[in-house]
Amino acid sequence: MRPILDIQHVTHAFGHHTALHDISFSIKQGEVVGLIGRSGAGKSTLLRCLCALERPQQGHILLDGVDLTTQTERQLVRARRKIGLVFQHFNLLTSRTVAGNIALPLQIAGRPRKDHAKRIAELLALVGLEGFEDKYPSQLSGGQKQRVGIARALAAEPTLLLCDEATSALDPESTNSILALLADINRTLGLTIILITHEMEVVRRFAQRILVLDHGRLVEDGSLLDILRDGQENQTLHKLLADIRPSLPAFIAENLSPSPLTEPHKTIIRLVLSGDSATTPLFSMLYAHYAVKATLLQGGVTTISQRLSGDIILSLEGEHIEQALAFLKTATQSMEVLGYVPSHP
Amino acid sequence: MSPLILKLILQSTEQTLEMVLASTAISVLLGLPLALFMIATGPRGLYRLPFAARLIGMIVDAVRAVPFIILLVLLIPVTRFVAGTSLGTEAAIVPLSIAGIPYFARIAEMALREVDSGLIDAVRAMGGTRLTIIRSVLIAEAMPSLVTGVTVTLISMVGASAMAGVIGAGGLGDLAIRYGYQRFNTTVMFGVVVVLIIMVSVMQILGNALARWLKH
Numbered sequence A: 001m002r003p004i005l006d007i008q009h010v011t012h013a014f015g016h017h018t019a020l021h022d023i024s025f026s027i028k029q030g031e032v033v034g035l036i037g038r039s040g041a042g043k044s045t046l047l048r049c050l051c052a053l054e055r056p057q058q059g060h061i062l063l064d065g066v067d068l069t070t071q072t073e074r075q076l077v078r079a080r081r082k083i084g085l086v087f088q089h090f091n092l093l094t095s096r097t098v099a100g101n102i103a104l105p106l107q108i109a110g111r112p113r114k115d116h117a118k119r120i121a122e123l124l125a126l127v128g129l130e131g132f133e134d135k136y137p138s139q140l141s142g143g144q145k146q147r148v149g150i151a152r153a154l155a156a157e158p159t160l161l162l163c164d165e166a167t168s169a170l171d172p173e174s175t176n177s178i179l180a181l182l183a184d185i186n187r188t189l190g191l192t193i194i195l196i197t198h199e200m201e202v203v204r205r206f207a208q209r210i211l212v213l214d215h216g217r218l219v220e221d222g223s224l225l226d227i228l229r230d231g232q233e234n235q236t237l238h239k240l241l242a243d244i245r246p247s248l249p250a251f252i253a254e255n256l257s258p259s260p261l262t263e264p265h266k267t268i269i270r271l272v273l274s275g276d277s278a279t280t281p282l283f284s285m286l287y288a289h290y291a292v293k294a295t296l297l298q299g300g301v302t303t304i305s306q307r308l309s310g311d312i313i314l315s316l317e318g319e320h321i322e323q324a325l326a327f328l329k330t331a332t333q334s335m336e337v338l339g340y341v342p343s344h345p
Numbered sequence B: 001m002s003p004l005i006l007k008l009i010l011q012s013t014e015q016t017l018e019m020v021l022a023s024t025a026i027s028v029l030l031g032l033p034l035a036l037f038m039i040a041t042g043p044r045g046l047y048r049l050p051f052a053a054r055l056i057g058m059i060v061d062a063v064r065a066v067p068f069i070i071l072l073v074l075l076i077p078v079t080r081f082v083a084g085t086s087l088g089t090e091a092a093i094v095p096l097s098i099a100g101i102p103y104f105a106r107i108a109e110m111a112l113r114e115v116d117s118g119l120i121d122a123v124r125a126m127g128g129t130r131l132t133i134i135r136s137v138l139i140a141e142a143m144p145s146l147v148t149g150v151t152v153t154l155i156s157m158v159g160a161s162a163m164a165g166v167i168g169a170g171g172l173g174d175l176a177i178r179y180g181y182q183r184f185n186t187t188v189m190f191g192v193v194v195v196l197i198i199m200v201s202v203m204q205i206l207g208n209a210l211a212r213w214l215k216h
Helices: A043-050 A073-080 A098-108 A115-125 A143-153 A172-189 A199-206 A225-232 A235-241 A251-256 A282-290 A321-331 B001-040 B050-065 B067-074 B077-083 B089-113 B117-125 B130-167 B172-181 B185-215
Strands: A005-014 A017-027 A030-038 A057-065 A084-085 A160-164 A192-195 A210-215 A217-222 A265-274 A294-306 A307-318 A334-342
Touching: A005 A043, A005 A143, A017 A043, A017 A057, A017 A217, A030 A043, A030 A172, A030 A199, A043 A160, A043 A192, A043 B172, A057 A210, A057 B172, A084 A143, A084 B117, A098 A115, A098 A143, A098 B130, A115 A143, A160 A172, A172 A192, A172 A199, A210 A225, A210 A235, A217 A225, A217 A235, A225 A235, A225 A251, A251 A294, A251 A334, A265 A321, A282 A307, A282 A321, A307 A321, A321 A334, B001 B050, B001 B130, B001 B172, B001 B185, B050 B089, B067 B077, B067 B089, B067 B130, B077 B089, B089 B130, B117 B130, B130 B172, B130 B185, B172 B185
Parallel strands: A030 A192, A030 A210, A084 A160, A160 A192
Antiparallel strands: A005 A017, A005 A057, A210 A217, A265 A307, A265 A334, A294 A307
């Protein structure tokens, strides 16, 4: 199947500063992709290139087979109508009602005026704002404004929905409901969605695939599990992951030493579990086979992109520690020794 | 207050209103396109033409730098050409408008500049044409500030029209100077001031109410 979006060797610079460096990836119909990076990683530049507001200096961007980089400004105006954009600060026109805001892309696309009301009612039902037609944006909460933003982005039936930090200005509760809405839209309409964010927590919820951007380069393209695995070696990933990973309790972190101690000690490890390994009775196996007692210090099992996954920190103590660690390495997605603490501090 | 004085005040009020309303209407009608031109051709504008933007900006500032009383005299040939005469209430509308156009243009430019650039990006990204952006974003979003700008312009025109007596345009200011000041007629002076206060207050109240209503 032809990809809906195909980015080929995109490079873009502002003066001497290279904002994007040889970026290539492609996205299939119906995928939900999280594009994550810290501020200054090049996310915004890539976004502006994707929605044809900026023309990359090198490379090609194919949207549904049309190369955006070779189009004239007049042709681009048409191409942009195939992309729905959801903004961090909603960007709703304050001079127009909810219905007026959603009608704007319909007017731009030249839909007959008599069909507007029906389409607007449909969209408001989809985003859960029935009867809000005549309200003004100033009368809405942040979450409601973003729902209107999403309805507006969907109005002209785009082939691709780009969400630029769509939940960054919202409280946790609204963030949850907006993410649930986007997941729902992906499921029911089969719409391809790209979530651009600096928050790992946001992409963790439902992005099936994560692209990590750092200093203008694409450093990772895979599932969250891939990133959890690679995060041990890669500092960029490590930092991004810090938001969503359990961290060591302070009283342990203070006493942690990088090498084994001469006195009796506990070994502190981090495990990443997925699928089967998340439901294996690891603790009893450790005790039965290696006489190793494991204590859970932090973390637990959650659902990551519809699969059961665990990210936990354990303290181990017992006779056959080395064998136990070797076993864990094979039985789990990733095992990392964080350090050692004295048994009786 | 004698009926004669009352008649004089009434007639002058009428002349002032005629000058103020006509010149403000012309200032808005021509000043708004001028402001849009300055915004659109300026840096980050929709049609970047930096040279044209600077030239227009300089002309606007040059006209605004000339005190109105001087402009009134300076523009006599222009007034005669446009209005057919350089004297009277109708003739005064010409210099008042020429002073008002750049005045309102600068105010409107500020109002348009205040429009969130995110909104312009949003509509551009939707595939909106530049005309759509100007109409549905720039003008629509700046409307409450533009209305406030019109109010300010109206009130400035009330002040400026007081000097139009120099070219025989009449009006309240002229009445106050000739009767109130030069003939020491305190009643006329007082009456004129009261009428001016009421006029300006009503303009301000109506302007504020309209701007508030537009703000939602």
